[in-house]
Amino acid sequence: MITSVAEFARYWDGVRRRTWTAVDRIEPARFDWAPRPGEMTCGEIVRHLAGSERFFVTKVVEDRFTDDLTPGTGLDHAESRALLETVHREAMARLAGLDDRVLTSTRRDLDGGTMKAWRFLMAMVEHEVHHRSQLDCYLAEMGVEPPQIFGRKFEDVAAQVRGGEPTGRPR
Numbered sequence: 675m676i677t678s679v680a681e682f683a684r685y686w687d688g689v690r691r692r693t694w695t696a697v698d699r700i701e702p703a704r705f706d707w708a709p710r711p712g713e714m715t716c717g718e719i720v721r722h723l724a725g726s727e728r729f730f731v732t733k734v735v736e737d738r739f740t741d742d743l744t745p746g747t748g749l750d751h752a753e754s755r756a757l758l759e760t761v762h763r764e765a766m767a768r769l770a771g772l773d774d775r776v777l778t779s780t781r782r783d784l785d786g787g788t789m790k791a792w793r794f795l796m797a798m799v800e801h802e803v804h805h806r807s808q809l810d811c812y813l814a815e816m817g818v819e820p821p822q823i824f825g826r827k828f829e830d831v832a833a834q835v836r837g838g839e840p841t842g843r844p845r
Contacts, residue, residue: 675777675790676795679773692823696820705754719805720754720755721749727765728765737781
């Protein structure tokens with residue numbers, strides 16, 4: 675359970691930093707690429723993340739749903755990144771104004787059931803990670819090495835654990 679808005683905001687900033695590593699690896703010329711017809715393009719995913727952050731934060735802060743889930747149709751890489759930055763900055767400011775007690779208040783979900791506000795924030799995290807993973811798969815399909823989640827490959831972690839040697843991972 676999330677009990678502190680400030681602690682969640684710090685955590686959420688870290689989640690978003692890891693998303694930036696994927697977004698920034700997409701070559702601008704490939705931003706409108708999708709692996710198959712009918713699937714979201716890289717750009718559509720980035721813009722969808724902006725709309726989704728606004729969606730979840732609006733639900734927590736104002737207790738209402740917004741249907742602005744894919745803003746900025748047709749924006750290029752730089753414009754989409756700027757949109758995501760702006761929405762994130764606005765969302766962080768909105769969250770900063772919340773009292774921690776809001777986290778345990780009840781909200782209606784899309785199906786008419788109820789859940790605590792903090793669960794909407796965790797759903798936002800899961801949603802972000804889902805689409806970041808999608809971008810990582812797209813990068814791999816394009817022949818671009820996707821970023822490692824904490825700067826380490828599994829093989830490096832395993833070697834360090836077996837040998838006790840630090841890998842010299844950059845911080």
